[in-house]
Amino acid sequence: MRLPGRILDLFGDDAVWSGDHVGMRGETLRVTFPTGVYYVKQGPAARGERDRLVWLRRWMTVPEVVAFEGDALVLSDVGWRSLERKARPPQAGTIMGRALRALHGVPVGECPFDERLDVKLGRARERVAAGLVDPRDFDEARTGLTPEQVYERLVAERPAEEDLVVTHGDFTPANVLAPPSGEPVLIDLGALGVADRHVDLALALRELDERSGADFLAAYGLAEPDPRRLEYYRMLDELL
Template sequence: MRFPENVFDLVGGEDAIWSDDHAGLSDETLRVTGPRGEFFIKRGPVAVAEHERLRWLKRWADVPDIVAFEDEVLVLAEAGWRSLERKSAPPEAGALMGGALRALHAIPVEECPFDERLDVKLARAADRVLAGLVDPADFDDDHAGLTPEEVHARLLAERPAGEDLVVTHGDFTPANVLASPSGEVILIDVGALGVADRYVDLAVALRELDGPAAADFLAAYGLAEVDEAKLAYYRLLDELF
């Protein structure tokens, strides 16, 4: 994979170590370690989408520093904070995630220029299914045996009557929330951020959390009762992304 010369030199050039072997980061991301520090690099439409959203979101939340953006290549600084993914999560992970999501969902919807409502998501999902970009082998156990086409048909048939719109992260997993020792958080992998139903985030978060962590998450978020039908719907939707 070739990169603009300025980007290549910025992260250490031939002296840097380039790796796609990393836990908790999306497949489109490279980790680069070199004499000038540690960076994460994305390229293509994913990088463009994330660059736009990072520039907008930094007004409202802590996000990674943008080191460079050139020719659809995005370079982000390593924050040095720990991920909240399950295998290394601190006891307060659920509460940290709930507080972070509550703050994100409190951003005024009218301020957000990115549309991720169901009309947009379902159309994008249809394109992914048609292009063969959905691997049913990755489906959760609840959806094992379904084809991508069957999942999309169910999503159309079972579409909720309305949407409770907030500014959503779009992939709100423990791996995409970093925490400092003092309890501050940074949101990463925000390329799917946009206005959508709050259950886009709640469904993914609660799929990843269980037991006390899930209870702490809901308490910090401020949700006393969960809409199980919406949880199931948006978990099904996530299978196509």
């Protein structure tokens, strides 16, 4: 990672840089500095995530944007651990359900970021064409399929309608930081935007066990999500 000079100057010679961290995706470094801990993210998606963080702060607790230069984004560390850890607290499902209910309650009409199926399928098509999808990473349900075959299924099985809300886009335990008390913090918001609520429900329920999943749905306030949409958006996630 080659960072702009202004970002390097922000920390000086006393900073300790490390790639060993939990709960962050993409090209990210953890920086320990006498005045605190920060995360530096770099790449073409950094500007989009910066814009989403700045916008979402009006409604939700998110990391503070400390600096942005070129394609490098510096975020403050809120000091809490993600729900991805092995010793996941028993209330993890409830924490995630409440957080997602709050996010999905943000006014759709005020969100400038479009993540509906036209956008997501276009991105998936580009990634498949560029050879960026590794079928070895597919879930068991799609073992043996090629990325092209998965894309064809997505087009053929596309839902007729979308239940639009403001979605996280990668709502998993790794991207929810839980404080001892108060509101959780959402991280890795580069895919945030208006999309079907099942985008987030599908990934959250995939990662939670049966009991935590039930707690999650109870806290979210939805007894029975659409199973076909859950499966569809999990399949779409294979290509993104």
